[in-house]
Amino acid sequence: MVTSRIPGFYKLSLADRRRAAAEVLGVPVRELDAVLGALDVRAGGLDTKTADKTIENVIGTYAMPFALALNLQMNGRDYLAPMVVEEPSVVAAASNAAKMVREGGGFASESDAPIMISQIQLDGVADAARATSAILARKDELLRAADRAVPNLVSRGGGARDLEVRDLGDGWLVVHVLVDCRDAMGANLVNTIAESLAERVARLAGGRVGLRILSNLSDRRCVRVRCAIPPHVLATEGYSGEEVRDGIVRASQFASRDPYRAATHNKGIMNGIDPVVIATGNDWRAVEAGAHAFAARGGRYAPLCTWHVSGHVSGDAEPTLGGLGPFAHERAGWLVGLMEIPLQLGIVGGTLRVHDGARLGLLAAGVDSAQELSMLCACVGVASNLAALRALATVGIQRGHMALHARSVAIAAGAKGELVERVAQAIAESGHVTIEAARAELHRLDRGMVDAAE
Numbered sequence: 001m002v003t004s005r006i007p008g009f010y011k012l013s014l015a016d017r018r019r020a021a022a023e024v025l026g027v028p029v030r031e032l033d034a035v036l037g038a039l040d041v042r043a044g045g046l047d048t049k050t051a052d053k054t055i056e057n058v059i060g061t062y063a064m065p066f067a068l069a070l071n072l073q074m075n076g077r078d079y080l081a082p083m084v085v086e087e088p089s090v091v092a093a094a095s096n097a098a099k100m101v102r103e104g105g106g107f108a109s110e111s112d113a114p115i116m117i118s119q120i121q122l123d124g125v126a127d128a129a130r131a132t133s134a135i136l137a138r139k140d141e142l143l144r145a146a147d148r149a150v151p152n153l154v155s156r157g158g159g160a161r162d163l164e165v166r167d168l169g170d171g172w173l174v175v176h177v178l179v180d181c182r183d184a185m186g187a188n189l190v191n192t193i194a195e196s197l198a199e200r201v202a203r204l205a206g207g208r209v210g211l212r213i214l215s216n217l218s219d220r221r222c223v224r225v226r227c228a229i230p231p232h233v234l235a236t237e238g239y240s241g242e243e244v245r246d247g248i249v250r251a252s253q254f255a256s257r258d259p260y261r262a263a264t265h266n267k268g269i270m271n272g273i274d275p276v277v278i279a280t281g282n283d284w285r286a287v288e289a290g291a292h293a294f295a296a297r298g299g300r301y302a303p304l305c306t307w308h309v310s311g312h313v314s315g316d317a318e319p320t321l322g323g324l325g326p327f328a329h330e331r332a333g334w335l336v337g338l339m340e341i342p343l344q345l346g347i348v349g350g351t352l353r354v355h356d357g358a359r360l361g362l363l364a365a366g367v368d369s370a371q372e373l374s375m376l377c378a379c380v381g382v383a384s385n386l387a388a389l390r391a392l393a394t395v396g397i398q399r400g401h402m403a404l405h406a407r408s409v410a411i412a413a414g415a416k417g418e419l420v421e422r423v424a425q426a427i428a429e430s431g432h433v434t435i436e437a438a439r440a441e442l443h444r445l446d447r448g449m450v451d452a453a454e
């Protein structure tokens with residue numbers, strides 16, 4: 001049984017962290033070492049030879065930190081979230097917020113079936129209404145033809161499920177084939193289907209074939225997340241839990257009113273989502289494209305995750321999201337977060353075939369399906385949003401950022417081993433997070449050690 005509570009994980013040495021993670025995941029630590037590389041060697045699950053076969057013009061590989069977010073509980077189960085990201089404080093913030101959510105019973109999440117949209121563009125259609133009827137009249141036959149183009153998917157339980165026709169005006173039609181991609185992200189599958197059906201639907205419509213490609217606005221493949229947090233766990237120095245809760249709600253309202261703020265609010269959500277997408281070998285450009293298009297679906301760019309106070313929504317019944325309603329143990333006055341987001345993720349094929357790091361990411365996530373991975377990913381997104389809003393609504397984010405940034409500055413100044421933390425702490429507390437301050441502190445500590453030794 002995986003636990004995502006590993007107290008003091010961040011204080012362990014890298015080697016001990018690997019040992020702890022291996023124990024929780026139930027894998028030999030040498031497996032982690034084999035993928036991540038010996039501790040003193042730069043590696044990350046992809047060797048140069050494989051990289052050279054993966055894309056063009058390769059001159060090497062590019063490593064990023066691979067971390068685990070802790071404390072996550074979703075639908076009553078603990079998860080470790082693998083995160084590949086370069087931005088300091090993202091993993092710590094998500095883990096910290098997940099701990100607060102845990103106090104309220106963890107995340108509740110649900111997902112749609114893994115349906116992707118295959119688009120076939122037609123133009124030069126003289127009579128759109130007649131063409132639409134002609135295509136819809138052959139729906140079953142077209143769906144069967146689509147299935148014949150992807151036999152392996154059909155044998156895995158997926159396949160074409162429905163077909164819709166949209167009239168874009170001026171003789172332009174677009175045919176959507178809805179395809180259940182099961183555990184694949186599905187881009188190749190739905191592109192194959194679009195290409196294989198295009199001529200046939202064009203003949204039925206009396207039009208010309210245009211583009212044949214998936215839509216990254218995968219709004220039939222959404223994930224919903226809900227969490228509810230008792231206010232006292234939100235309290236932070238100088239702010240009561242209620243003050244923090246109300247500040248988070250106001251921040252959420254700001255994002256709902258202002259697309260400029262909504263973009264940054266959503267960036268904070270993607271801070272949690274993208275690293276998991278990358279760690280599990282998925283296509284983060286697709287996920288980003290889908291998320292932002294979905295955020296603008298109402299004609300105005302809006303926040304993907306919103307926050308309100310339970311039982312206090314202008315006298316209305318507590319809002320539900322899909323099948324996610326209030327928890328039985330929830331009380332009026334708790335902070336509630338709701339998010340719906342399209343996520344197009346796979347746990348088979350693609351990068352997973354070649355990248356050991358991505359396979360390790362999947363192993364760490366401990367998920368059995370693409371839907372479960374999408375739900376986990378969305379929970380990390382909500383946790384990241386919560387952490388950002390809590391900081392912004394109180395002391396601001398710079399203090400936390402600076403504390404973490406101080407570590408990189410200490411390393412850049414030459415600190416090694418335990419001196420990294422000591423130098424970082426000293427310069428963060430002094431408010432001067434600069435190389436010069438770090439060097440001076442290092443010098444001071446070095447001197448102290450020499451003096452003590454004499």
Ligand code: MEV
Pocket residue numbers: 087264265266267268269271388389392397
């Ligand atoms: C920084 O990476 C993310 C934030 O700007 C998100 C936000 O403003 O909500 C802190």
